[in-house]
Amino acid sequence: MNTTTTSDIMNALRRVMDPELHRSVVDLNMVRDLSLSDGTVAFTLVLTIPECPQRDQLAQDARAAVKALPGVQEVHVTLGAMTEEERRAVLGGKDQPPLAAGHNQIERVIAVMSGKGGVGKSLVTGLLATALVRAGHRVGVLDADITGPSIPKLFGVRGPLQGSSFGVEPAVSRLGISLMSINLLLLEEEQAVIWRGPLISRAIQQFWGDVHWGRLDKLLVDLPPGTSDAALTVMQSLPINGVLMITTPQELASMVVRKAVKMAQAVNVPILGVIENMAGFVAPDTGRRYDIFGPSHADEVAALAGAPVLARLPIDTQIASLCDAGKIEEVVRPELDAVIAALKRL
């Protein structure tokens, strides 16, 4: 019986090291297009240069590592080569001066995730950043949603950004939160970013390594929906200390959030807690509460995640208009106190 998953394969390949760069082929982003079907594994091993002298040895090592997994009958390794841009990124440390990353000192990195779209990841990220900066922390927000970035609009900041000898300087909000988002690099906020996965991943890596964040106590990473390139890159390339999982009451949403929980578990990133957003609507005139999106399923998500429900945020009509006006920093939500306490303990 085949009990091996693609994440088992990636974990096995993590032990295959490039003999020259002394880093694993997974960390070097050399493994591409991995597929697993009926005991047959196929992937491309993308070398730094096509004529790489270690190519046969690397392919043989990779094949052997995967072949040893239970249920794997066949392993097909195709050799490829990196684009010049990719090669430069991988070899960056070797033939380029140190980039911004060398000047950054970031104590804790927290990913805000959901799997599902439209549940309020960016809203919660913005509210938490605001609460943390009010509590005296140095805070940054890395908007990892490259095709649907919301962070600049929530904080009312715009590009263009400035460069310095340390790299790209992030935007700074009214309260002093450092912000990086693709929308700060576009001429128009509604410009579409029509990129396939590898470019999405590269942009996120640059937001981490080429941005001069300086000294931060907390960097919050706002993830896009899904469990594909962006989430994989954040979890595999950034030193994530923990994930906050955002859900809404609807059962349909929580099913997709449970997939995100399983992904975090598959890549061994700890889940700090669950936050339920859109938890009912209280009519401002009558004070009556309506469960617009049905009864809560947050406890089921929390049980699967092995983490507590840290907050439940009801829908507030005023917040949508403050967010649309770029004034999220004026919102104070005491329901998030337990989340802030958990982040302080981290």
Add this chain to the structure above:
Amino acid sequence: MNTTTTSDIMNALRRVMDPELHRSVVDLNMVRDLSLSDGTVAFTLVLTIPECPQRDQLAQDARAAVKALPGVQEVHVTLGAMTEEERRAVLGGKDQPPLAAGHNQIERVIAVMSGKGGVGKSLVTGLLATALVRAGHRVGVLDADITGPSIPKLFGVRGPLQGSSFGVEPAVSRLGISLMSINLLLLEEEQAVIWRGPLISRAIQQFWGDVHWGRLDKLLVDLPPGTSDAALTVMQSLPINGVLMITTPQELASMVVRKAVKMAQAVNVPILGVIENMAGFVAPDTGRRYDIFGPSHADEVAALAGAPVLARLPIDTQIASLCDAGKIEEVVRPELDAVIAALKRL
């Protein structure tokens, strides 16, 4: 001045044909990892086999086609090779018996898109499919959201699917709608699909070509959020007749939806109309209406799209519970009549 975009580059590469397969390198999915920066274009040309005899000619043709574009100063072409699975897919017609696609006759393909997550794409897709089948059409739904699939749950259908000599047989809903979704292929609905872009794209192509849809009047394609791999693959590989764009009142959401409009325009897919979901909440007891997510911005999206606002759907608490119970086919929404009329005219 550099006025060339990545979509211009792809259009230029569409004219570069593989001399043996008589199809363009774009249609053959040979162009990967395209990047454009300051007049320098880089991409990988993935050949069917590494030792392809046309490799130098193809690379030269591709370079020349891109070099001719305004503002392009340098073109870097890296050569790579397909995995065996990819090669089989591309050569499918040559050394395999005809797949399901040869037995399918699908009159109209409509993509339901938004760019933004959680605005109700799947809900609208399900409601439209229901209304169409009630009007006597043969209807299918292709769930192109591989990492966050909602369609099976809405219709209360489960896998496993059956194969036949024509390919994979889709699931069939109570009213007779043919359904295909990754969640019908998973053992557990909450299993995470942790795939990078190329596998996402391949799955969508298989949902189109390897599923025995048979004769359909309308196939609705439910897109995931974003303007990356899934959206690109649907718009470039499937014969889309038009796009329905879903938005919500919040300005923040509509900004991301406008990006999706720009993407559809960039790849020349016509936008049929705009549907606004979550357009206010009417309290069931008092009948009072609350603009929970702020005032509408649908008209601005429609103006950019050059298409009409076809429907505005208020929030209905009963619908969330019917959807969670897999009974979307019991929902009747007369607000969608104008959308159905537009689809009938298509």
